[in-house]
Structures are given as C-alpha cells and as structure tokens.
Amino acid sequence: MRWHELIPYFFIFPALIIIFSVIIYPLLYSFSISLQEYNLLRPEKISFIGLNNYVKLFRDNLFVYSILITIYFVIVSVFIQLLLGLGIALLLNEPLRGRSLVKALLILPWALPGTIIGGMWLWIYHPDYGLINNLLRSINLLKDIEVISWLGSPLLAIHAIIITDVWRLSPFAAVLLLAGLATIPKEIIESSKLDGASSWQRFLYITLPLLKPIIILFLLIRTMFAFQIFDIVYVLTRGGPGTSTFVLMYYAWDKGFNQLNMGYAAAASYVTAIFIIIFATIYMLILRVPLRKGGK
Amino acid sequence: MSEIKPKGISTSLVAVAVIVALIIGAVIGYFAKPTPPAEVKTETVIKTETKTIEKTVTKTVVGKPFEGITITVLTTAPCVTAELDKEFEYLTGAKVEVTTVAWPDLHPKLVTALASKSPHPDVFIMPDEWVYEFGKAGWLLPVDEYLTPEEKADLLPIAVEMYSYEGHLTSFVFLIMPHIMFYNEKILSDAGFRPATTWDEFVAQCKTLQEKGVVTYGITWPLLSGDDISFECWASQFLSRGGSFFDEKGEPIFNNEIGVEALQFLIDSIYTLKIASPTSVEVEKMACLHPFMAGENAYNWNWQFMYPITKDPSTSKIVEYSKYCLIPSKPGAKYTGFIAGGAYSINPYSKNKEVAIAYAKFITSKENSLKLLKEKGWLPWWGSVYEMPEAKEIEPQLPIILEQLKKSFARGWFRISWYAEFAETIRLEISKAWLKEKTAKEALDSAVSAIKEKLKEYGR
Numbered sequence: 001m002r003w004h005e006l007i008p009y010f011f012i013f014p015a016l017i018i019i020f021s022v023i024i025y026p027l028l029y030s031f032s033i034s035l036q037e038y039n040l041l042r043p044e045k046i047s048f049i050g051l052n053n054y055v056k057l058f059r060d061n062l063f064v065y066s067i068l069i070t071i072y073f074v075i076v077s078v079f080i081q082l083l084l085g086l087g088i089a090l091l092l093n094e095p096l097r098g099r100s101l102v103k104a105l106l107i108l109p110w111a112l113p114g115t116i117i118g119g120m121w122l123w124i125y126h127p128d129y130g131l132i133n134n135l136l137r138s139i140n141l142l143k144d145i146e147v148i149s150w151l152g153s154p155l156l157a158i159h160a161i162i163i164t165d166v167w168r169l170s171p172f173a174a175v176l177l178l179a180g181l182a183t184i185p186k187e188i189i190e191s192s193k194l195d196g197a198s199s200w201q202r203f204l205y206i207t208l209p210l211l212k213p214i215i216i217l218f219l220l221i222r223t224m225f226a227f228q229i230f231d232i233v234y235v236l237t238r239g240g241p242g243t244s245t246f247v248l249m250y251y252a253w254d255k256g257f258n259q260l261n262m263g264y265a266a267a268a269s270y271v272t273a274i275f276i277i278i279f280a281t282i283y284m285l286i287l288r289v290p291l292r293k294g295g296k
Numbered sequence: 297m298s299e300i301k302p303k304g305i306s307t308s309l310v311a312v313a314v315i316v317a318l319i320i321g322a323v324i325g326y327f328a329k330p331t332p333p334a335e336v337k338t339e340t341v342i343k344t345e346t347k348t349i350e351k352t353v354t355k356t357v358v359g360k361p362f363e364g365i366t367i368t369v370l371t372t373a374p375c376v377t378a379e380l381d382k383e384f385e386y387l388t389g390a391k392v393e394v395t396t397v398a399w400p401d402l403h404p405k406l407v408t409a410l411a412s413k414s415p416h417p418d419v420f421i422m423p424d425e426w427v428y429e430f431g432k433a434g435w436l437l438p439v440d441e442y443l444t445p446e447e448k449a450d451l452l453p454i455a456v457e458m459y460s461y462e463g464h465l466t467s468f469v470f471l472i473m474p475h476i477m478f479y480n481e482k483i484l485s486d487a488g489f490r491p492a493t494t495w496d497e498f499v500a501q502c503k504t505l506q507e508k509g510v511v512t513y514g515i516t517w518p519l520l521s522g523d524d525i526s527f528e529c530w531a532s533q534f535l536s537r538g539g540s541f542f543d544e545k546g547e548p549i550f551n552n553e554i555g556v557e558a559l560q561f562l563i564d565s566i567y568t569l570k571i572a573s574p575t576s577v578e579v580e581k582m583a584c585l586h587p588f589m590a591g592e593n594a595y596n597w598n599w600q601f602m603y604p605i606t607k608d609p610s611t612s613k614i615v616e617y618s619k620y621c622l623i624p625s626k627p628g629a630k631y632t633g634f635i636a637g638g639a640y641s642i643n644p645y646s647k648n649k650e651v652a653i654a655y656a657k658f659i660t661s662k663e664n665s666l667k668l669l670k671e672k673g674w675l676p677w678w679g680s681v682y683e684m685p686e687a688k689e690i691e692p693q694l695p696i697i698l699e700q701l702k703k704s705f706a707r708g709w710f711r712i713s714w715y716a717e718f719a720e721t722i723r724l725e726i727s728k729a730w731l732k733e734k735t736a737k738e739a740l741d742s743a744v745s746a747i748k749e750k751l752k753e754y755g756r
Contacts, residue, residue, distance in 0.1 A: 040404070040407045040408065040411055041407070041429060041433075041713060041714055042754065043411050043433075126583075127573075127574070127575040127578065128573075128575060128586070128587060128592075129586065145512050145513075147573075147574060147575055149574060149575060149577065149578055150578075151578045152574070152575065152577040152578030153731075154731060154733075237522060237578075238520065238521075238522020238523060239521075239522050240520060240521035240522040240578075240727065241520075241521050241577055241578060241727060241731050242521050242724065242727045242728050242731050242733065243521075243724055244731075254720075256404075257400065257401075257403075257404045258400075258403075258716055258717075258720065259714070259716060259717045259720070260403070260404060260407055260716075
C-alpha cells in the first residue's frame with residue numbers, strides 16, 4: 001500500500017476516534033456494567049454476576065408490566081400520530097388560504113422541550129384549576145366540586161400521557177408526510193381524474209402506496225423514540241399513580257438514578273434497546289418491499 | 297458584472313473583519329483581569345452578637361488568608377447564598393465556584409464524585425436523609441472540632457442529632473424544617489374553632505366547615521405516588537398515632553394495627569369521610585398547597601419551608617390568615633412528623649478543607665442564619681437565634697415551630713443507607729391502597745415483606 005492510499009484513513013481517523021469514544025466505548029462499558037452487581041451505594045460489592053441482572057429483571061413483575069405498558073403506549077400513540085398527521089398533511093396539501101401560517105404554527109409543539117410540554121399539560125389536566133375540567137364544568141358535564149382525576153387514575157393517566165405525546169408529535173408526522181405528498185407527481189393524479197377515479201380511490205390506490213416509504217420511515221423513527229419516552233412521564237405522573245405509568249425508561253431511570261443500581265438499570269436499558277431493534281428490523285423488512293418494487 | 301464583483305468582495309471582507317474582531321475581543325475578554333469588586337464597608341459584617349464570630353471575621357478581613365484559593369461548591373439553589381458567597385470572597389480572598397444541579401441529579405452526582413474520591417466539590421449541599429448513607433461510606437468529614445464548646449451548646453439538639461453519624465457532627469446546617477400543619481385562621485375562627493389537636497377533632501371540624509359551605513374540602517393531602525412526600529404523609533399519620541417502624545431487633549413492624557389505622561385514615565378521609573380532596577392522589581407538596589392558598593381548604597399538611605409561599609401575595613389569597621399549628625396526634629405520641637434539613641458538608645477528599653470549613657461555617661453563622669430566616673423563612677440551627685427579638689419579629693410563631701420540632705423524627709434515625717429505595721418501596725406499595733388496588737393491610741404487608749427482603753440482601 002502506498003502512502004497516499006492511507007490519506008483517506010488519516011482523514012476519517014478523528015471521526016473514528018469520536019465515534020469510538022462517545023458511542024462504541026459507552027455501549028461496551030454499559031453492557032459490561034449490566035453483567036455486574038454494580039450499585040454505587042455498595043461499591044464494596046461490585047462484582048461480575050453474568051446474566052443475573054437480566055434474569056432478575058424478567059422475574060420483576062414491575063419490569064414485565066413496564067414492557068407491556070410501554071408497548072401499549074408506543075402502538076397507540078404512534079398510530080394516532082400517524083392518522084392525525086396524515087389528515088393534517090392531506091389538508092395542508094390543498095390550496096387553502098393561510099396554509100403557510102398553519103404550517104409554521106404546526107412546528108411549534110414539536111419544537112418545545114418535553115419538560116415544558118409536560119408542565120403545560122400538567123396544568124391542563126389539573127383537577128381543580130385545569131382547562132379540561134373547567135370546560136366540562138362550563139358545559140355542565142361536571143358539577144362544581146366534581147373532578148375528573150386525569151392523572152390520578154391508572155387508566156386515565158396513561159391515556160393522558162398518550163394525548164400529550166400525540167399533541168406534541170402529530171405535527172412531526174404531518175410535516176414528514178406533507179413532504180412526501182409534495183413528491184407525488186401531479187400528472188398521475190390528473191390522469192387518474194381523467195380516468196374517472198374518485199377522491200377516495202385516488203387516495204387509496206395512488207397517494208397511500210406512494211407515501212408508503214415515508215409512512216414506514218415515520219413509524220421507524222417514532223417507534224424508536226416512543227420507546228424512550230421519559231420526560232413527559234417524569235413531569236406528568238412520575239410513574240404514578242402507583243406504578244401505572246412506569247414505562248421502560250422511567251423504570252431504568254428509577255433503578256439507575258434513584259436507587260443508584262447501575263448494573264440493573266443498564267440491563268433494563270439493554271432490554272429496551274433489544275425491543276427497539278426488533279421493531280426497527282420489522283419496519284426495515286417492510287420498507288424493503290416498496291423499494292424493490294420501485295426498482296423493478 | 298463589474299458592479300457585482302466588488303460588492304461581493306467588500307461584503308466578504310466586512311464579514312471576515314467582524315468575525316476576526318469578535319474572536320480577538322473574545323480572547324482579550326477571556327484573559328483580561330476581572331474588575332475588582334467595589335470595596336465594601338465591613339462595619340455591617342462585623343456587627344454580631346457572638347464574640348467568636350466577630351474575632352474570626354475581623355481576622356479574615358485583615359489577613360485575606362485564602363487569597364488565590366478557589367473552592368468548589370455543589371448546590372441545588374445558588375440564589376440562596378449568592379450574596380453571602382460574594383461576602384465570603386471579599387472577606388477571605390477565596391474564590392467560590394458554585395455548580396448548580398437539579399434536585400434529582402444531586403444524589404447521583406455526589407455519589408459518583410465521592411465514590412471516585414474526587415476532591416471536588418469541596419463543599420456540597422447535604423440533605424439529612426443521606427447522612428447515614430454518606431457517613432457509613434466515609435464521605436462526611438466530622439466537623440465537631442471546628443465549633444467551640446459554647447457554639448455546640450447553642451445548637452438545637454435535634455439539628456445536631458439529625459446531622460450526626462456515630463456521635464460526630466457531619467455538617468454545618470443552614471436550614472431545618474419539620475412537617476407541620478398550616479391552617480386558615482379566618483376560616484377556623486369564624487366557625488368558632490381553634491386548631492385541631494387530635495385527628496378526630498380535625499375530622500369533625502372539616503366536616504362542619506364543608507357542610508357550612510365555607511370550604512370545598514378540609515384538606516388536600518400530597519399523595520402523589522411518585523414523590524416521597526406521599527410516604528412521609530402516611531408516616532406522619534403513623535407516628536402521630538404512636539407507631540414505630542422497627543422493633544428492638546431492627547425488624548420492620550409498620551404493618552401493625554397502627555400502620556393500618558394510619559393508612560386507612562388517609563383512604564377514608566378521601567373516599568368515606570370525604571374531608572380530603574379526591575385530587576390528593578395526584579398532587580405533591582406544591583400542588584396540594586394551591587387550594588389552601590385559594591381559601592378553599594382549611595388546613596394543609598406540609599413541610600415548614602413551604603409556608604412562606606402562603607405569605608406571598610402573588611400566589612396566595614390568604615396571606616393574612618395562613619398560620620402554623622401542631623400536627624394533630626393521639627395523646628402520648630412521641631413524634632408527629634419528620635424533620636428535614638439543608639446543610640453544607642465537607643468533602644473528605646477536598647484539598648482545601650480549611651477554606652471549605654470556613655465557608656460552610658460562614659454561611660451557617662448566627663448572623664447569616666438570621667438573614668436566611670428573614671429573607672427565606674428558613675429556620676436556623678442556633679437555639680439563641682430563636683430568642684433574638686429580630687427573629688421573633690420576623691416570625692412571631694417561632695414557639696409553635698419549636699414545639700413541633702420537639703415532636704419531629706429524623707429520617708437518619710432509620711439507620712438505613714439505602715433510604716431512597718426504602719422510602720420508594722413503601723410509597724409505591726401504600727399508594728396501591730388509596731388507588732384501591734389493595735387493602736391497607738395488604739399494601740403494608742407487601743411493603744414490610746419487600747423491606748425485609750431488601751434488608752436481608754443489602755443489610756443496613
């Protein structure tokens with residue numbers, strides 16, 4: 001190998017060092033921690049315990065519950081976001097007045113930090129002074145001192161979190177899908193109109209299939225991030241009432257930063273990562289189909 | 297073409313010039329010596345009632361003994377001591393570098409720093425609940441020898457006990473706070489009531505006030521299961537009924553009759569007696585205060601440090617009527633709530649221990665404690681400050697607070713080095729009782745068996 005052939009490697013070397021130090025090394029290190037009894041409160045007991053943390057995790061009812069409630073959150077939240085986002089995108093794809101303003105406003109919830117959104121919705125859900133209960137009182141669906149405890153009932157609390165997340169990230173779906181709609185050639189739509197296709201038929205047989213790659217991309221991105229939901233849960237319910245909104249990342253945070261049981265928390269995080277990888281792989285497999293068809 | 301080209305060049309030149317000027321400015325600014333602070337007259341600083349402090353302060357002013365030394369301080373509320381930090385810097389010549397972290401980040405940050413024997417921070421804020429944990433790990437520097445016998449004699453015994461590990465004082469305390477009750481004086485006196493002294497009387501008063509339509513609910517408990525306050529709320533009920541958490545052998549026994557009675561009372565107060573707001577299950581210490589400050593609740597059970605908020609006209613409608621009273625209890629109950637504290641501890645691995653101690657001692661001195669009482673409503677650890685006319689003027693209800701302090705239980709007395717997990721385990725279990733997923737007895741039985749298992753696994 002001549003010296004000038006090494007030049008490209010020389011240029012990518014700094015990037016490789018950064019990737020190794022901020023991604024690869026922490027990944028390997030946290031995995032090694034997950035195989036240890038590693039509690040900062042008991043440093044004298046730090047030792048290698050193999051897969052014990054993983055075994056202990058799946059014996060913990062709360063962890064199993066955390067997996068289930070997280071999957072429920074991911075499926076419901078992402079599905080609603082997709083539907084709403086698609087609706088908004090189709091609407092904004094039409095030549096309406098004030099469309100640009102709506103597009104700009106649409107980004108606002110998405111641009112706000114999760115803790116701010118959590119704080120805002122905490123007040124909206126407030127049983128005594130919140131917007132929702134006061135609206136219900138104003139239309140006589142609630143009596144004066146009656147309250148609906150949005151965050152105090154296990155059943156309502158998880159859905160309150162879903163609503164907040166939908167409000168926050170439906171615009172992301174809309175923006176992404178709107179970009180997808182812009183790539184659909186107008187000629188296809190026009191010719192289908194000439195062929196007598198109804199609006200519904202055009203949507204079902206032209207728009208939706210052509211949007212499929214974007215939809216899959218959205219599902220992939222959103223599912224990955226939805227599994228990591230933490231900020232809104234922390235601000236709105238702190239895992240409560242009881243343990244009803246102990247999603248996976250809250251569980252891992254609680255074990256890691258509340259109880260300082262780093263080994264156990266690392267194991268919980270790795271299990272979460274495995275779930276994300278499974279979902280991502282499924283989406284990627286689905287994604288391949290339209291690409292191949294397009295290639296043919 | 298000929299018109300456009302020169303214009304482009306000049307724009308680029310201007311942009312480059314601006315960037316270069318900014319960089320030069322930034323470099324000069326970074327290396328430039330900061331302007332020395334304006335000379336402050338020391339008379340006001342030296343004015344103090346204790347000779348010891350006067351001597352120390354005078355000495356430091358003359359000598360500036362710590363000139364050129366920088367100490368690092370880890371805190372959660374820099375605004376608390378910002379002015380005092382400047383004063384300390386002026387008096388001693390030391391530089392105080394304050395790092396602020398959010399409350400939930402304090403514990404992990406401190407534990408990782410101390411476990412790795414880092415010399416930073418030199419001084420750190422220390423909540424009482426970690427005294428046993430940190431003391432056991434050897435992370436607290438005993439500070440007894442830095443207080444004179446007269447000073448030690450003046451400290452409130454409970455503050456000393458709360459911050460002692462194995463008989464040694466570990467911290468300089470700038471704040472103590474008991475659980476206490478707040479009540480709306482107008483609402484109670486209009487109805488001809490005095491603050492309730494027993495829980496039965498409390499229930500009766502709340503019922504009457506609700507029936508008369510004076511309040512929507514008697515109280516809103518802070519029972520948010522994600523916050524330790526929900527555990528403390530039950531613990532206060534438990535203690536005020538004469539309960540003990542552990543037996544002589546150190547075995548948990550809080551699932552006994554008293555424990556169940558205390559938990560059942562909270563549940564009944566919401567669902568059966570309906571004297572507590574149903575929103576109790578989803579609010580913490582701040583949110584439970586809102587209906588009280590709106591004049592919709594007669595009582596509030598809380599940490600004492602929340603009281604000044606009820607005296608703030610921008611947030612409270614009952615500024616004139618908010619008062620302290622003792623937590624109701626069964627006759628003979630030794631304790632009726634917890635006590636907590638805020639203190640400065642010294643990192644045993646610090647390389648500037650002398651300065652760190654001088655700093656912590658300065659912040660928590662009598663005169664500065666009085667200042668914090670005046671500005672923040674924070675209770676000092678000096679017994680004599682409570683007797684000062686200025687202190688009585690600032691807070692006329694100090695005798696009630698002192699009375700409540702005598703009935704307060706310090707969380708370090710559990711002698712559990714994993715307190716956070718201990719409190720969380722109990723609160724997550726007992727919350728199932730008020731969510732009606734378990735009975736009070738079942739919830740407490742689960743909590744006790746979980747604590748027993750953890751004791752077996754971790755020890756104390």
